[in-house]
Amino acid sequence: MTDFNGNLDNAATDEMIEQRLAVGLRNLWWPICPSSFVGERAISLRRLGYRMVLWRRRDGTVRILEDLCPHRGAPLSRGIVMDDRIACGYHGVQVDENGVAVSVPGSPGCKLEGSRCVRVFPAIERNDTIFAYVSDDQEQNTDPAPFTMPEQLESDNYSAFLCYAEWNGDYRFVYDNVMDPMHGTFLHKQSHSMSFGDTTAKFRIRDTDHGFVFEKEGQRNVNFDWTEWGETGIHWLRLEIPYPKTGGPGGNFHIVGMYTPIGPNKAAIFHWRVRDVQGWQRDTWRFLYKNRLEERHWHVLEQDRGLLEDLDEGANANEFLYQHDMGLVRLRRRLRNLATEQLEAEAARRMGRQSAA
Ligand code: FES
Numbered sequence: 001m002t003d004f005n006g007n008l009d010n011a012a013t014d015e016m017i018e019q020r021l022a023v024g025l026r027n028l029w030w031p032i033c034p035s036s037f038v039g040e041r042a043i044s045l046r047r048l049g050y051r052m053v054l055w056r057r058r059d060g061t062v063r064i065l066e067d068l069c070p071h072r073g074a075p076l077s078r079g080i081v082m083d084d085r086i087a088c089g090y091h092g093v094q095v096d097e098n099g100v101a102v103s104v105p106g107s108p109g110c111k112l113e114g115s116r117c118v119r120v121f122p123a124i125e126r127n128d129t130i131f132a133y134v135s136d137d138q139e140q141n142t143d144p145a146p147f148t149m150p151e152q153l154e155s156d157n158y159s160a161f162l163c164y165a166e167w168n169g170d171y172r173f174v175y176d177n178v179m180d181p182m183h184g185t186f187l188h189k190q191s192h193s194m195s196f197g198d199t200t201a202k203f204r205i206r207d208t209d210h211g212f213v214f215e216k217e218g219q220r221n222v223n224f225d226w227t228e229w230g231e232t233g234i235h236w237l238r239l240e241i242p243y244p245k246t247g248g249p250g251g252n253f254h255i256v257g258m259y260t261p262i263g264p265n266k267a268a269i270f271h272w273r274v275r276d277v278q279g280w281q282r283d284t285w286r287f288l289y290k291n292r293l294e295e296r297h298w299h300v301l302e303q304d305r306g307l308l309e310d311l312d313e314g315a316n317a318n319e320f321l322y323q324h325d326m327g328l329v330r331l332r333r334r335l336r337n338l339a340t341e342q343l344e345a346e347a348a349r350r351m352g353r354q355s356a357a
């Protein structure tokens with residue numbers, strides 16, 4: 001079917017694509033917050049265009065629902081957690097972990113009772129982090145396939161620290177920043193491990209099974225020399241920074257990053273800092289990290305935050321990109337394509353339903 005301009009009417013417009021990317025892609029797992037945020041009392045977090053309520057059941061597992069009572073919209077997070085359900089603090093409607101209003105004390109037997117009326121975000125906890133699956137608006141997937149993490153967060157050979165922060169900026173500025181290894185040589189010039197390397201390096205893109213690597217030609221293990229983009233049911237970036245001997249055992253330092261939109265100009269920043277260390281070396285590195293390295297790493301990250309938070313909204317509207325920006329161009333295009341695909345699939349489903357009705 002076409003509209004009067006001859007466009008396919010399930011074609012995604014630039015505006016729709018931008019809106020989708022601004023809140024984050026759907027049908028995907030996303031990190032929501034560090035594990036330590038969630039206890040037996042409900043908390044409310046804004047993420048990915050939703051307000052979410054999170055709590056722990058008595059068995060320790062985490063549940064996430066939309067933080068919106070089906071009766072008159074009060075935040076469920078103000079209510080009382082009752083293990084597998086939460087009772088709204090306004091008029092006592094009880095919503096269970098499947099999003100079903102199981103009890104309506106003010107009007108027993110009314111239509112609301114027994115209806116599945118609250119959005120559920122399937123949750124997984126691992127690597128010190130709570131992850132949620134966000135379905136598209138039309139069809140809620142309550143049993144999505146789990147995601148896999150990069151090897152550094154899957155294998156027992158590695159030891160990781162989660163570093164969490166919230167920055168005032170679009171999460172896509174952070175993607176751009178990490179997809180741009182060259183900024184290490186300039187922005188982090190003073191840093192202990194990034195002051196070496198060619199400032200005019202040539203880059204290339206290499207495809208992988210799950211995404212691609214953006215890397216300096218002919219330079220490895222000198223500086224921040226490559227970044228990898230991966231899609232494994234969740235989106236991640238990975239990089240490696242060589243470490244001097246004073247950095248302790250474990251060779252290169254790995255960083256896995258994920259960035260989740262909180263709101264239009266705010267992002268949740270997840271970095272797992274990882275080393276390939278076992279046995280006593282692991283203890284040494286964990287001790288060294290806590291006592292010496294962590295502070296230095298935060299200092300480097302502050303340089304990124306300072307710059308990114310100072311970018312005005314739309315500052316990238318008139319960029320003049322050059323060879324070093326090839327990686328972020330590729331990533332932006334990939335995200336646009338993913339947004340387009342999912343918007344058009346949703347539109348096609350909607351039209352299918354309309355014509356079936
Ligand atoms: S608004 Fe929640 S029970 Fe009325």
Ligand SMILES: [Fe+2]
Nearest residue numbers: 183184188304
């Ligand atoms: Fe940086």
